[in-house]
Amino acid sequence: MANAANAPRQKVVISTRVDKVSTGARLTSSFRATIAVIVALIMLIPVAWMAMTAFKTRPDAVAVPPKVFFEPSFEGFVSLLTSRRQLTNDEIAVYQQRTDLGWADQIALIRGQAITGPSAFPRQLLNSLIISGVSTVFSVGFGVLSAYAFSRFPVPGKDDLLFFILSQRMLPPVVVTIPIFLMYRQVGLHDTHIGMVLLYTAFNLSFSVWLLKGFIDEIPREYEEAAMVDGYTRLQAFRKIVLPQATTGIAATTVFSLIFSWNEYAFALMLTSDAARTAPPSIPLVLGTGGIEWAAIAAGSLAFLIPVVIITFLLRRHLLRGVTFGAIRKG
Amino acid sequence: MRYVNSSNVKGRPVSQVNAQRGLSSRQETVPPAGRRQLSDMRIVQLFILPTIILLILMNIFPLIYSLFLSFTNYSVISSDPPVWVGLENYTHILSDPDFWHNFATTGTYALLSVSLQTIVGFALAMLLRSKFTGSGIITTLVLVPMMLSPIVVAVFWRLIFNPSFGILNPILGFTDINTSPEWLGDPALALWAIVIVDVWQWSPFVMLLCLAGLSAIPEYLYEAAAIDRASAWFQFRRITLPQVMPLLLIAVLFRTIEAFKQFDLVQGLTFGGPGDATETVSVELYRLAFQGQFETGLSSALAYIVLVVIIAISNLYIRALNRLREG
Incomplete structure (x- = not known):
């Protein structure tokens, strides 16, 4: 057949038919897959180690050499979430007689401690949740409006304005924080939820405008124009046509914005001290009685991650769109 | 204030004024069926307004304020009002070898971590390029580190680096505590430790962009090359590399900007120590502004120098982005 004469002399490496691919190429591909799995597992060792440490007891966490197998314990979580006091030997004896202790009390008692109340961590986690939640609502809300305006209308100086908005995201937090710190101190916003919400909203707005503009650009204008011909006003068309079409984009932007403010450390470190302190600046500082409580720190990190x-x-x-400010779409 | 107002009116392009007039006249002649309608121009203004106000309030005003402070000797903790000292802060910074040391540390750090990330990230992308069973899950797993909070990452790496109970040294084969490297305590190793963590966290980012570039390469290029019996190396050099280059460039520029800003990792791992071995500009800036003497004026001047450097790099970045959008 003519087919045989025309057959490429080169080995067939890519084909939709499995039997046409040479054995060598198939072996290479499975070899590559194995390597990929191994690399991925190696990359996850640090996270796995932290997750394991979260369930270790205090001595196990600092054992030499490091313990890979251990008896799981919730001691780390208990020391993270509670404040405790050391009991005297007599008190321990009394406590051991008691039958009304919860499981957390019993874990604390193993180390001869009694729980006196919750620690600051749950409140800081709540602060993180409130501040990132509220700022996300605002930054995505304002972002959607601006993105629509930038996407559909000739705004004077549009390109400059857009790049100016993006460049705000490039500044190191410390540079912006010095004047904001002074400003907040003047108006009494230092260490307040409102102050942090304002800052994170502004910080994430640049991101959300860019990301959402990309998503809205993809919605055909004709949809709104058709709706407006049918008697919708511009605002109705925006609400009933554009917003539903942009749901995916809005959801993705919301989640990215949430993660950014949830993870943010530098601003929170410099602009909060107690009342509005979020979790990231306090996780490295979880200190117990006598040295660093690694199990508690790992527990906090795990809860956070x-x-x-x-x-x-x-x-x-x-992910790709999010981390490049919507500039690059999946190819 | 008056100047701003007048410039707004006079500076407005003629076409725009015309457009507005055109819109309003159309509204008068063709009233929408019984509904009060906002003109498009009005909608644009309303929609953009919150963003602009917030940017002015939280970005522009603070920047102008700190520009002013950078020419004064102001300190947050003193009750004295700012006194104008001219360029003194700037000349002080530029003539002090300590600051140059900070810049050198930041530069070394940026160079090391960005180049390693590029290599590792590109290699990862080549590895995960072709699909296999479970490749989606593996790719997502590899991407997990870059979504984590840098400060939390720093904290658990501190546990891993620990010379007595950390797991890095045993994995690397150092079992004797007395001879094993002290990653965070040794001035020669501390910067490398931060580089290692940064590479671990951000190589996936480079990988993600490279994967996007790789998946966009049309298959026929490789088929054509295979027909011409081009070697694998030739295909890589002449097809793969040039096609991925624009995205790789974006990744490199983005990571360079982030490396110059590096604060969280250093703060979490070494606090700039031991000594000043890992004191990057951001950490020094933080110390200057918020610790010790609270030298607000001096730190504002340093902040402005950093700002100029970052703006220069971001300009390159934004230009690269623009070229990619157009091309």
Whole structure:
């Protein structure tokens, strides 16, 4: 057949038919897959180690050599979430007789401690949640409006304005913080929720305008124009046509904005001290009686990371857009 | 204030004024069916207004304020009002070898971490390029580090680097505590430790961009090359590399900007120590402004110098982005 004469002398490396691909190429591909799996596992060792440490007891966490197998314990979480006091030997004996102790009390008692109340950490986690939640609502809300205006109308000086908005994101936090610190101290916004919400909203707005503009650019103008011919006003067309079409984009922007403010450290370190302190600046400072409580720190980090990891999986299709400010779409 | 107002009216392009007139006249002649309608121009203004106000309030005003402060000897903790000292802060910074040391540290750090990330990230992308069973999950798993909070990452790496109970040294084969490297305590190693963590966290970012570039390469280029019996190296050099280059450039520029800003990792891992071995500009800036003497004026001047450097790099970055959008 003519087919045989025309057959390429080169080995077939890519084909939709499995039997046409040479054995060598198939071996290379499975070899590559194995390497990829190994690399991925190696990269996750640090996270896995932290997750393991979170469930270790205090002596296990600092054992030499490091313990890979250990008896899991919630001691780290208990020391993270509670403040405790050391009991005297007599008191320990009394406590051991008691039957009304909860499981957290019993874990604390193993180390001869009694729980006196919750620690600052739950409140800081709540602060993180409130501040990142509220600022995300505002930055995505304002972002959607501006993105629509920039996407559909000839705004004077549009390109300059857009790049100016983006460049705000490039500044090191410390540079911006010095004047904001002075400003906040003047108007009494230092260490307040409102101050942090304002700052994070402004900080994330540049990001959300850019990301959302990309998503709105993709919605055909004709949809709104058709609706307006049918008697919708511009605002109605925006609300009933554009917003529903942009749902995916809005959701992705919301989640990215949430992660950014949830993870933010520098601003929170410099502009909060107690009342509005978020979790990131305090995680490195979880100190127990006598030295660093690694199990507690790991527990705090784990509690802080789990939502982000889950979100990463949900967001994986939009990651590329998100981390490049919407500039690059999936090719 | 008056100047701003008048410039607004006079500086407005003629076409825009015409457009507005055109719109309003159309509204008068063709009233929408019984509804009060906002003109498009009005909608644009309303929609952009919150963004602009917030930017002016939280970005522009603070920057102008700190420009003023950078020419004064003001300190947050003293009750004296700012006194104008001219360029003294700037000349002080530019003639002090300590500050040059900070800049050198930042530069070394940026160079090391960005080049390593580029290599590792590109290699990862080549590895994960072709699909196999479970490649989606693996890719997402590799991407997890870059979504984590840098300060939390720094904290758990501190546990890993620990010379007595950390796991890095045993993994690397150092079992004797007395001879094993002290990653964060040794001035020669501390910067490398930060580079390692940064590479671990951000290589996936480079990988993500490279993967996007790789997946956009049309298959027929490789087929054509295969017909011409081009070697694998030739295909890589002449097809893969040039096609990925624009995205790789974006990744490199973005990471360079971030490396110059580096604060969280250093603060979490070494606090700039040991000595001043890992004191990057951002950390020095933080110390100057918020610790010790609270030298607000001096730190504002340093902040402005950093600002100029960052703006220069971001300009390159934005230009690269623009070229990519157009091309």
